[in-house]
Amino acid sequence: MTSNLEHYIRLAKNGDQEALSLVVSRIKDNIYGLALRMLNHTEDAEDQTHEILIKVITHLSDYREESAFTTWVYQIACNHLLTKLKQKAARPELTFNTFGEIISTVTIDAPPLECSSPERGIMLEEVRLSCMQAALTCLEKDIRVAVILGETYGVTSKEGAVILGITPEAFRARLSRGRKSLQKFMGGHCGLVNKNNTCKCHQHAAVAISRGESCPKKDTILLKDVAGEGREKLLAHLDELTEIERTIAMLRQYPEYKSPESFSNIISDLIHSGKYNIFN
Template sequence: MNVSTEELVREALKGNSDALESVVLKIQDRIYGLAIRMLWHPEDAEDASQEILVKIVTHLGSFRFESSFETWCFRIAVNHLLTTRKRRAELLNLTFPLLEQDIDKGLEYCSNHSTPEPEQDLLVKEVMIGCVQGVMLCLDRAHRIVYVLGEVYRVDSQTGSHVLEITPEAFRKRLSRSRGLVRNFLARHCGLVDTSNECTCKRQIPYAIKTGIVNPRRLLFAGYSCQSYTSAESDVSCDTDERVAALLRQPQYEAPNRFVEKVRALVRAEFQTVRPHH
């Protein structure tokens, strides 16, 4: 029998530790996906996700069942991600002009350097995901979070405005601006969005390795499931907005196994704090 998340929350609040663990397992991938798209580096995303899940577990008794549980969790996650200290990737202060310069340098460098053949598929995937994440880093936090919620997770303006505590109009305005910035950049540079563009993930590999953005011995992103990450390139029937959205929605992030084990331990440790507010 399929048990809704809200029913599991009710059981957790009655003292059912298995239900509490099931609640966390249901939401952890979405929280991790949100965190990694905001912070870029998987380790920073793991740390932030754990901090968010602690808040969710310890404040579970304050959930009033007035919205969906996921919306309530997003509100906690978003507030945390908007106010947390800048992490390593954000400290680079990446902008669209700086990313454009890096792309040009990569194309120039690749003309005299080749990619290691045995590792090429994994390296292409590593560059693709890292670059897409980098494009989102060019947005400030306020626009990045709206873009991730509205474009990646397809949250409507009513829900998004509730999560961010802004008006639906403000949410739609930020989403439109974010979409425009991302679309215009990728449409001008990315070969996956427009095959007439010179830049491809393969061509960027040598420069990415040279500058240390990609470490072939320690890949950050290539292990994630990316079932349709070339769909944006292959589906020529889509308009530019749809191709960009298809690219940005990949990969389907799943919390790493080591993180899952840490979260299970966290749930057991925090279980005694879960009590309904009367």
């Protein structure tokens, strides 16, 4: 956490709305990324990010600087998202068994991938990211959030303990359990992790196109140059790793999720609306 941001946080707590806007702009992408990885649904992630930002804004005066600001924000975000997931417990969740069955049906008699370069690279990277996200969704929510915090955002076991209200040992145990579950599944299915596996990205991409999906998706978050270059670097890096290390390397190789552009206007309107008791 930079002292520069801490400066703006103090200004915001003293009633500076422009400083508050800047603070929110610094955290909104990470919150959206966390929500998207936890919920695996774009509209749900947008809705919950909005609610989390409202909580951060309206409780900013409660931040006592006893921990890093990001730790405090992640604590609010994780509590909110875990609560929402518990409320949706009746909805069937994806499991490793059902995901494995889905993969098996796709890899049987998949048509050839007819997609020109560089669009092909984007499509293949979209498939990889979708598969990694689906694998994350197969984890129990308490394990999932620990993996996301530890592997995506580099949260330490000490910080993770504060965020989730558990001991550092418990955080490390959840992170280890999540890693092992992902490694076991990906090692048994993914052709990038184990070249002997029949599941290949181009098969899923071809099936998606045959079902009428665009190539690449119209709402893709990936840029052409970034997707192609990023995938090439990842594949080259995977060859240097053991099979056990490859799953985590793939998990970490995510593009930064950018929150929708509309968020900036929504949050600005919120801050200046007077609707919420932002400053105490």
